[in-house]
Amino acid sequence: MxxxxxxxxxxxxxxxxxxxxxxxxxxxxxxxxxxxxxxxxxxxxxxxxxxxxxxxxxxxxxxxxxxxxxxxxxxxxxxxxxxxxxxxxxxxxxxxxxxxxxxxxxxxxxxxxxxxxxxxxxxxxxxxxxxxxxxxxxxxxxxxxxxxxxxxxxxxxxxxxxxxxxxxxxxxxxxxxxxxxxxxxxxxxxxxxxxxxxxxxxxxxxxxxxxxxxxxxxGHAHGMGFVEGDRCISWLPWYHDMGLVGCFLSPIANQMSADYLRTEDFARRPLAWLDLISRNQGASLSYSPTFGYDICARRISSQTHVAERFDLSRWRIAGNGADMIRPDVMQGFVNAFAPAGFKAAAFLPSYGLAEATLAVTIMPPGEGIRVELVEEERLSGTPRDLSRPARYRAIVNCGVAVRGMEVQIRGEDDKPVSHHHIGKVWCRGSSVMHSYFRDPESTAACMVDGWLDTGDMGYLNAEGYLFIVGRAKDMIIINGKNHWPQDIEWAVEQLPGFHQGDIAAFSVEAENGEETPAVLVHCRVSDPAERLKLREAIREKVRAITGMNCVVELVPPRTLPRTSSGKLSRSKAKKLYLTGEIEPYQLAA
Structure with missing residues (x-):
């Protein structure tokens, strides 16, 4: 032959x-x-x-x-x-x-x-x-x-x-x-x-x-409203809870055929995910963190004939989870792929964590992305500064508790708070973990009378819908005021040439012993003078939006670490920066 x-x-x-x-x-x-x-x-x-x-x-x-x-x-x-x-x-x-x-x-x-x-x-x-x-x-x-x-x-x-x-x-x-x-x-x-x-x-x-x-x-099968004819498409890794439980174990337990791309293949050719959905009759369910939608929208150029290449009209549930859901990114995806039949109502935000097996809350199908604008002062827990214009952050509605799960918001005294009050998110139900393996101290620290402290901050509205505002451990506390790293990162993303995942914000100790915010930013320019201008533009943008001065470090592209699920790891970025394993570009004073 x-x-x-x-x-x-x-x-x-x-x-x-x-x-x-x-x-x-x-x-x-x-x-x-x-x-x-x-x-x-x-x-x-x-x-x-x-x-x-x-x-x-x-x-x-x-x-x-x-x-x-x-x-x-x-x-x-x-x-x-x-x-x-x-x-x-x-x-x-x-x-x-x-x-x-x-x-x-x-x-x-x-x-x-x-x-x-x-x-x-x-x-x-x-x-x-x-x-x-x-x-x-x-x-x-x-x-x-x-x-x-x-x-x-x-x-x-x-x-x-x-x-x-x-x-x-x-x-x-x-x-x-x-x-x-x-x-x-x-x-x-x-x-x-x-x-x-x-x-x-x-x-x-x-x-x-x-x-x-x-x-x-x-619980999540009922919450997402699985129907006859549904089919799952996934590129999510099987070592992360959303990929393992939601896209590997669930199709078996709920008898649904599923189609897989390897995660590394998606990373090289993201649009192969949408090609697979387009070609596969009945491919109606697919999940991704925000960055997956973002990278697909950015790969499409204005010259691409989207309607000729893709058919996303059968995509009934486009799940969002595993990281903070960005409404601007979701809108960018809709703008890019509406000509191919994608419907904004297909978006299905959710919230979950491995300690709850997976799903805690899910948006009812068909309701899409819904947001509430929350004042910066409410998020930081400080009185409103009337000398400055009010600033808001769009917080995404992550849906209602799945069957068998309860959600509660608790204040600093660990007592439940009323709706629209920000506090720690606790959950209790039939799918909360048994324990951390061979770690009774950590188990006891987050499990109290059957309730799980998720470590996340959020609030419930009057109808019982959950809104997540960030992780408690990521919060930056400067002079007694709370700042969310997402707000600082979002400020930098407003500058031309930056995307989600290019910026990591956290606090460091300054020479005077006080805490100060630091921002690591992927830099794609090589001219030293342009780098200086970029650093000053970033510093000024953060100051204009947050009112804070910060340390700005420009680092080589693809330097910022991610978790196994693809999320930016601020804690690891901070550790690597402080130990010198992330080496910023040296700029003139």
Missing amino acids: TVLEAVVDRGAARDALVATPNDDGRARRFADFPTFCDALDFAAQGLRGFNFHDPRGTLVRPYPFSELRADALIAARRLVAHGVQPGDRVALVAETGPEFAALFCGAMYAGAWPVPLPLPTSFGGKENYIDQLCVQLGSSDPRMLLFPGELATMCAAAAERHGCPGLTWEAFAEVAPADTALPDPDPDAISYLQYSSGSTRFPHGVAVTHRALMANLA
């Missing part, structure tokens, strides 16, 4: 692949199962399943739930043959693909706790990734670490440093399955261990029971 014939043959084989269907004639059950194993047993009786695509959105592997279940049961018996017992942790590098899916579900069938760990990012390099794995291995103390072959060097080094066996997918597939009965799943047993996206130096492994998982999967 010639090279050309081989290429044609492979192309014909791909063309012959058929994706799993949207519907198969079986009535859908909304995660009303005792355990996730029961959910997969039921899903495997139908024809729906996962579908994996290459960087250009071409289908390369249909994976029906029936095949996933068969592979998971074999994986469970291989784990047992390797000495894994109920309650053991099995660490898995969460590459989007059938191998991880089967191993994750197989660990559950074996009674073990799968622990999804991140893939390497472009920031930090090889040694930083090995260090991150070692920290999370040390926290979860797994029986073994399993990983894709292309990461063997780094993952094997981390496993050896921790002292646990490390095997590639391929090596594990050579293990002979044990001929033994698998344990009966227990609804109150831990189903998996989830590390939040910010888990680095002091990781918190969130332990989630089967009962809590199923409650959250049912």
Whole structure:
């Protein structure tokens, strides 16, 4: 066979692949199962399943739930043959693909706790990734670490440093399955261990029971109003709660076919996500943090014939979550893709966190992005300065509590406050975590009488809709006044050439011992004189909008670190800046 014939043959084989269907004639059950194993047993009786695509959105592997279940049961018996017992942790590098899916579900069938760990990012390099794995291995103390072959060097080094066996997918597939009965799943047993996206130096492994998982999967299915014919499209990583729970476990428990791009493929070609939605009949559900919508809108030029390339008219729910929702970015996406049939009412803001399994609140479908303008003084908790014009920030409505969840706003005395008063967001319900793994002190610090302190600040309106204003730990307190880093970052973004993610704001200690705000900004100009002008323009913009003087440091592009879910990590940026690992450009005085 010639090279050309081989290429044609492979192309014909791909063309012959058929994706799993949207519907198969079986009535859908909304995660009303005792355990996730029961959910997969039921899903495997139908024809729906996962579908994996290459960087250009071409289908390369249909994976029906029936095949996933068969592979998971074999994986469970291989784990047992390797000495894994109920309650053991099995660490898995969460590459989007059938191998991880089967191993994750197989660990559950074996009674073990799968622990999804991140893939390497472009920031930090090889040694930083090995260090991150070692920290999370040390926290979860797994029986073994399993990983894709292309990461063997780094993952094997981390496993050896921790002292646990490390095997590639391929090596594990050579293990002979044990001929033994698998344990009966227990609804109150831990189903998996989830590390939040910010888990680095002091990781918190969130332990989630089967009962809590199923409650959250049912809650968000009802909240989002899943209907027959719905289909999920996702590029979100499976090591983050929104990707893992919302876009991997939910399609199984709610029997929905799903199509996947790898996260790294989306990062290189973001518009492949919208191409996949356009080509896929019934592709009606897809979630993204704000930056995903932002990068797609910025990739479209005014010369692009959007209506000819995309068809987004079937996109019923365009979910927003995992970071602060920016109404200006959402409007930019609508402006860019309305010609392709995208409807602003499809946006579905939500709020959640790993400690609540995933969803806490969800906007009722069809209500879109709704905002309230809140005075700066209300956000900072200080009296109104009548000598200055009032300034406002648009706060996005994140919806109402999902089924089985309560939300409460508490003041500094930990007592509930009335509607429209800003305070800490607490939640209680059937899907709140069991605990932080082997960390009773941290568990006790955030769990009180069944209520979870989320660490976020917000308020409820009279109708029970939740508005998030920021994270308590990110707040910058200068001279007794509260400042939100988002406001400082937004001020810089108003200057030409800056986008979301280019700026990190936090407080540092000045030479006189007082706290002062600092701003790190990605700089794309090389002329020293222009850099000086840029620094002064940034300083003046922040002063004009916030009334504060600040330290401005220009740093090389792609310097600011992100969490595993793609969010800007202000805490890590501050740490790297203070330790000298982020080196600002040296400018003349």
